[in-house]
Amino acid sequence: MxxxxxxxxxxxxxxxxxxxxxxxxxxxxxxxxxxxxxxxxxxxxxxxxxxxxxxxxxxxxxxxxxxxxxxxxxxxxxxxxxxxxxxxxxxxxxxxxxxxxxxxxxxxxxxxxxxxxxxxxQHGDRHGQVNFVEDHFEGWVAFSHRPNPLPQLILSDQEEHFCKQVPLIPLPTEKGQPDKYLATFRIPQKDLPIPLRFFCGDIELSGSPCQPKKKLIGYLEQFDTQLIHGWAFDVHQPANPVELTLKIDGQIVLHFRPNIRRPDIANYLKLPEEKLGIVGFQLAPPEILFDGNEHRISVEFAGQNHPLRGSGQLIKIPRHYLTFDEIASQPEKVRQAKKLARPNQPTVSVIILNRNGEKLLAALFESWLIKNSLTNVEFIVVDHASEDGSLRLLNRWQSQLPLHVIPLPFNDSFSASCNRAAEEARGKFLLFLNNDIIWLQDVLPALVDALETDQAIGLLGLKLIKSTSSEQSFNHTIVQHLGVRFKLYNAAYWPYEATADDINEAEYSAQSVPVVTGAVMFCRKEDFFNAGKFDPSYFYGFEDVEFCLRLSHKLGKKIICRNDLLALHHHGHTRLSGRATDIFDRLISNADVLQTHAGLWLKQRYWTSLFTGDQHLTVDKLTIGFIIDESRANGVTTRLRTDAIKLAKQVRQRYPAARTVFLPPSRGWYNVRNIHILIVGHPEYDIGKMMYRPEDLLTFAWVRNEAALWQRMPWWPHFDGYLAASPAIINALASTLSSPIVQTTATCPLGPLCTPQSPPLRIALLTPHKISAQHQARLKTLQQSLQAAGAVVWHERLDTPEESARLADVRIAHCFNKSTLKIAPQSYPHTLNILWAPDLKQAPGGSPLTGWQMTSQMPQAAWLRNEIEKTLGNTFCSS
Known part of the structure; x- marks a missing residue:
């Protein structure tokens, strides 16, 4: 060079x-x-x-x-x-x-x-290529010098489980290229897994993992009224099941895989049955096919736009029943049935809210009569000024179910109407039930028994499967709700409905969760009132979330989602039907109400749930990432890698629920998606270039050597925490920072910032684009004071949108004006918002301070922690 x-x-x-x-x-x-x-x-x-x-x-x-x-x-x-x-x-x-x-x-x-x-x-001294050709894996490996002895190919499955070793076949050296040595291979695919990975030494060949292109064949056999049946498979991988979709009238109604063996197909192909695998399918016809109309059915390979032969069949199944309108149109007179009396001491009071839900109520009541065996119940239906035939339907059903109807002349909130109905309820237990629920099982006796026998349980929910008009799933249950947990979004933690997509959720057994949806919510009447009822400051959104958190917090009782019990939920109909457009403005404000009530509490508890691995607020694993470099071409590991592995072992012992991952340059050095704590042991790693940074990520500088180089880096002062391998490094760097530098030890590898029971104090200092040198010096003094006390502190622009901000427990704005209060930023409901105004002569009145707490004294870390504790003490005080 x-x-x-x-x-x-x-x-x-x-x-x-x-x-x-x-x-x-x-x-x-x-x-x-x-x-x-x-x-x-x-x-x-x-x-x-x-x-x-x-x-x-x-x-x-x-x-x-x-x-x-x-x-x-x-x-x-x-x-x-x-x-x-x-x-x-x-x-x-x-x-x-x-x-x-x-x-x-x-x-x-x-x-x-x-x-x-x-x-x-060139990394290493070899490279190669593999392809699949005519039932064989074939390819070549080129070496930069003559290897002695010639290495063998290592074959493994997709998870790198060893399969076999295969010798290479050397070729004569090309004329004029004495420094290039080639070897080839050709391996039958028989008995080898697909896809297959190919390694020569530590180099994976180009084209690996290797597998043949798909060759898909299948047939949809003639439909009958009992079954939809046929077969489908990939010729090149006949033992592996294919993904299929059932379409009716061009709309996907089901994703499925073959579910039966077809020995006749195996015999035709002259294959052993176990080699062919499960290629046949039998499906019960969806209910939509029995409506008496003509429909076109097809089966396609999923994502391929490749229909099976025989698809496109036109079918028409006559209805085997008469509708109510067909019967009612006949002149026969029906005698008026007697209205059922409301029981004086029912076991359960079922509370249902309704607005323009005539058809939904009919379906709910019909499923109740078919599935439910518990008869000592009462129904309290609060109707919100329905304009359809809901009230007429309720009047008819009073002869079959003990209905108590409360008609309202306006559309009230979920909280107010549920509270109103609960006040009138006569039952020992309350079942809050959406009108868009379909009863699929006899679940009520099991719910009653659970609360009768276990006083530690405060509230129960059900596993719910969803059904929408755009994608019906009659034979494949798509789970909508296994409970409610929380995840990070826009610098706060928000509820989401857990589903079977997460393998950590218990899909078929009861599990403890922080929240269950109000679509089906079962509790003791006594507990409902002791917990403070639903909060009326919500309007159709998050009131069930806040109530579950409050009940669990105030009464010390568990929330259980009975995922061994099932109901169908036409999700969203109750909350969205027939609303005036101005109501949606109130829906948006629900988020602020929830975060005002519980946002700061959720930040504290989420940290604990993550670090302890209790899988309560979250089932995510605490993920700790280590920035490392690449191993050398000869396979020798670097000192940084060796030290990182040692520290990672100590971290795993200290935090057994954590997952440790390593980020070398070739895997996307700056991609920190889903990382909670990032340990940076390389001084040249620029934390300003991180991509997909989670708002709650904490970064730690881990100094092992080259102390002088570390302090020269522009990003050196901007880490959240600092770790050192020795006291000598601490002494060399202590004067360059206001934050403490902690020596890593086996018992405390990440220092005091990572205490499972208490998150660090995370503070955002809000700064304008233009600031005088004098004011900048005062903010620097504030930052140094807070960092010296162990707080994580960073600067944030006043105009930073909430979705781009880091997760903070405290936001501090400043006003150095002596006579007039000037404050531009909006307060966040999920943080402690502090306005530091040291020179203001008198406190202002009016609205500018809404959501802010003003102080003339420089905020100290101990005082901020005390203010957070006060805020936490007021959590879950129902409005």
Whole structure:
């Protein structure tokens, strides 16, 4: 590598070097700060980066003696995984033209100033290719020197479980290429798993994992009124089931897999039955086919737009029943049935709210009569000014069910009407039930028995499956609700309905959850009132969430979702039918009400749930990521990798519920999606370049060596916590920070910031775009004071949108005006909002302080923690 002469008056681009998967260099353009370079791989643009990072000491000698200060700005690029396939790749770094904001391409300039650097990079001494051809895996491996002995291929399945070793077949060296040695292979696919992975040493061949292209065949056999049946499979992988969809009239109604064996197909193909696998399917016809109308049915391979032969059948099944209208149109007179009396002491009071839900109520009541065996119940139906035939239907059903109807002349809230009905309820237990529920099982006796026998349970819910008009699933139950948990969104934690998509949820057994939906909610009447009833400040949204949290918090009782019991829910009809448009404005405010009541509490409890792994508020695993470098081409691990593995073992012992992952440059160094804590042991890792950063991510600088290089980095003061491998490093760096630096130990590997029972104090200092030096100095003093007390503190622009903000427990705005209160930011309901106004002579009145707590004293960490505890003490006080 030749050194390039340079001075301060001409553009300059250094040679590039690659070490442990990282490309480094530096560049300079007079009058431009900083310069920008474009990085190309094999002629294709990889990325553009600014040259604003100090160079590592190990790189300085390559620049020669007497380096100008302006050339101390370097760049660092993690190399992507495709460059580690063993093949040679051409890397080009080109200095960008600041005037055109594009990569400089003038060849004269490139020749004159050296504005382009090239390097051929090859990881290891071999590379290869594998393909699937005519029932065989075949390919080649090229070596940069003659291997002795010739290595063997290692074959493994998709999870890298060893399958077998296969010898390579050497080929004669090509003329004129004495440094290239080729070997080939051809392996029958018989008895080998698909897909199959191919390794030669530590290099995975291009084209691996390898599998044949799909060859899909199938047949939808003639329909009969009992079954939809046929067969389908992939010719190249006949033992693996294929994914299919059932379409009726062009609409998907079911996703399914073959569910029966077809020995006749195996015999026809002359295959053993176990080799063919399960290729046949039998499906009960969906109920929609029995409406007496003509329908077209098809079965297709999912995602392929490839229908099975025999698809497109037109069928018409005569209805086997008469509708009510058909019977009612006959002149026969029906004698008026007697209204059922309301029981004086029912076991259960069923509370239903209704607005324009005539058809839904009819379906609910019919399913109740068919499935329910508990007769000592009463129904209290609160009707919200329905304009359909709901009241007439309720009047008719009073002869079959003990209905007590409360008609309202307006559309009231869920909370108010449920509370009103509960006041009138005579039962020992309350069942809050949406009008869009279909009873599929006799669940009520089991719910009553659970609360009769276990006083530790405060409230019960059900597993709910969903049905929508756009996608009906009659034979494949799509789970809508296994309970409610919380996840991160817009710098706060919000409820979501748990489903079977998460393998950590118990789909077929009862499980403890923080919340169940109000669509089916069962509790003791006594507990309902002791917990404070539903909060009337909500209007159809989150009132069930807040009530469950409050009941559990105040009464110390469990919330259980009985996922061994099932009901069907036409989700969303109750909450959205027949609403005036102005009501949606109130729906939006429900989120603020929930976060005002419980937002700060959720932040504290979510941290504990995550660190203890109790799988209560969240079933996510605490994920701790370690930034590492690439292993060397000869397979020798680096010191950083060795140290990271050692620290990770200590972390796993301290936090047994945690998952530890490692982020090398080739796997997306800056992609920190789903990481909760990031341990950065590489001084050149720029935390400002992180992508997909979760709002609650904490970053830790982990200093093992090169203390001088760490403190030169622009991002050094911006980590959330600091870890050191030795007291000597702490002594060397302590004066550069106001935050404490903690030595890692086996018993406390991540220091005091990661205490399972208490999250760190996370504070956002809100700053305007323009601020005077004097005010900036006061904010710096505040930040240093808070950091010295162990708080995590960062600056946040006043106009930062909520969806882009980091998760904070406290937001501190400042007003250094002496006579007039000036405050621009909006308060967040899920944080403690502090306005620091040290020079204001008198407290203002009026609305500007809504949601803010003003203080003239500099906020101290101990005082803020005390204020948070006060706020937590007021959590779940029903309005």
């Amino acid at each position: 030749t050194k390039i002469k340079r001075n301060n008056l001409t553009p300059y681009l250094s040679p590039i070097i690659i070490d442990n998967g990282l490309l480094r260099g530096c560049a300079f353009i007079p009058g431009t700060e900083p310069a920008e370079v474009a990085v190309y791989v094999d002629g294709n643009i990889l990325t553009k980066v600014w040259c604003d990072s100090p160079l590592a000491d190990s790189y300085q000698p390559l620049l020669g003696e007497g380096e100008p200060a302006d050339l101390s700005k370097g760049f660092l690029v993690p190399l992507p995984a495709q460059l580690f396939d063993g093949a040679p790749h051409e890397l080009t770094v080109r200095l960008c033209d600041p005037a055109q904001n594009t990569a400089a391409s003038n060849t004269n300039d490139l020749a004159q100033h050296g504005l382009e650097s090239k390097l051929t990079f």
